[in-house]
Amino acid sequence: MLKPRQDTSENMLRAREDKLEKLIYKEDNAEAFTQAEMDCAEDGDIESDGDIESDGDIGEGFGAQAGEIPEVRTAEVKTLTPSEAEKGKRLDAYIGEVTDLSRSYAQNLIEDGLVSVSGKKVAKKYKIKAGDTIMISIPEAKPIGAAPEDIPIDIIYEDEDVIVVEKPRGMVVHPAIGNPSGTLVNAIMYHCGDSLSSINGAIRPGIVHRIDKDTSGLLMIAKNDSAHESLAAQLKEHSVTREYIALVFDNIKKNKLTIDAPIGRDDINRLRKAVNGIGSRDAVTHIRVLKRYGKYTLVSARLETGRTHQIRVHMASIKHPLVGDTLYGPKKQPFGLNGQLLHARQLGFVHPRTGEYMEFSSAIPEYFQEVLDKLDDTENK
Secondary structure: OOOOOOOOHHHHHHHHHHHHHHHEOOHHHHHHHHHHHHHHHHHOOOOOOOOOOOOEOOOOOOOOOOOOOOOOOEEEEEEEOOOHHHOOOEHHHHHHHHOOOOHHHHHHHHHOOOEEEOOEEOOOOEEOOOOOOEEEEEEOOOOOOOOOOOOOOEEEEEOOOEEEEEEOOOOOOOOEOOEOOOOHHHHHHHHHOOOOOOOOOOOOOOEOOOOOOOOEEEEEEEOOHHHHHHHHHHHHOOOOEEEEEEEEEOOOOOOEEEEEOOEEEOOOOOOOEEEOOEEEEOOEEEEEEEEEOOOEEEEEEEEOOOOOOHHHHHHHHOOOOEOOOOOOOOOOOHHHOOOOOEEEEEEEEEOOOOOOEEEEEOOOOHHHHHHHHHHHHHHHO
16 A cells, blocks of 8 residues: 655645745835835834854744744745755844845844745744755735824924934834834824824824934924925935034044945845945045044034935945944944934024024933943943
8 A cells, every 4th residue: 555655845845836936916116115125124114133052953833833844925935945055044134144135134034934944834034055045025015004102202393394313223113014103293193193294104103304214413303394395305415414423433544524325126125225335325524533532432423415324324334334333333342232312412403483583402322421421431441
C-alpha cells in the first residue's frame, strides 16, 4: 500500500509561494502601501533600533503556527537570500538593512507570522544563514484616521488663527502606519476641537510643516484655512525663520558655511534621503559654529528650504553627521543616544491676520543639555 508522500521543505515553500501569489493585489495597491510607509519614514515615525542581543532558533512561532499562512490581504511579497558575507545578522536587522522596510516594521511582520525562513516561522532575533530563503508578506495598508486624545502639549502661543507648540522628542507629528495614535495631531485635535485648518486632510489638520520624531522644538499650527494658506505661502517663499541647534561629530573648521546641495530619495534605502538623490529638489542650509568640543561641534542650522531630513542629510554629506543619528551616522552612538541631537529653537513668521512679524524661542531641552554638560565637564578636567 502506497503511503501519501510527505511534503519536503521545498514543496512546502513552493505551495506557500503559490498561495501568497493568489493573495497579491494589483500594482497600484502595492504602490499605495509603499508610499504610505514612506510618508511615515519621512518623519522618522517608524524608525526604531529595537533590541540587538541573543541568538534565536528556527521554530519559534510568532503570530501563526509554523507552516501556516496568515489570512491577510497581501500587497507585496519580498524574497531575500542572504549571502555568505551577510550571515550571522539578526533577521529583523537584516530586513531593515536590505529593504525599504524599517526594522521596527519588520519586527511587527515577524511577530504577526508574515515572515518565514525556508518555510518556517522564526523569532526576530534569529541569526540568518547564507542561502536562507526569507519570504516577507507585506499586508495591504489599513486606512489611517485621527481622533482627539487628551495628551499634554506645551503651547508657547495661541490666538484665533495660529498656535505655536513645542514638540517633545519622541512624539510623532501626525498619525501614520506604526503610529496611529499618541501624536501631536491627536493632542491638538483634543485641545482645539473643530478649530483647525482642513487643507491637509483628516489626518493632518492644522499641520503646516513637520519635524522628525526624534527632533524636538517649535512648530506652527494653523487654526483655519486662511491662516494655513498664509503660513504655507511664507514657507514656499522661504521667509519663515527656522533655526535649529545640533551637535555633530568632529570639529568643523570654518565658523560659518552654507550647504547648497539638492536632496532626493536614496536609491538604495528608501527610508533615507540623499544629496543628488532620486527626484532631487533644491536645499540650502546655513551653518554657524556655536562651540567646539574637540570631537564634537555645537552648531546653529538655519533652514532656507525645508526638505525631509534636510539638516541631517546635509551635515552627513560634509562628513559631520548629527550625534545620535543612526540613519545617517554611525550605528553605535555615544552617550547612550537613540535619536539625533537636534532641536528647533527659533521660529519666526508674519501673522496671517495682523501682518505683524512674530518670533519665538525655545531653550535647549534637558536631554540635549545633559550631553553638553558632560562635554563641558570633560573639557574642564
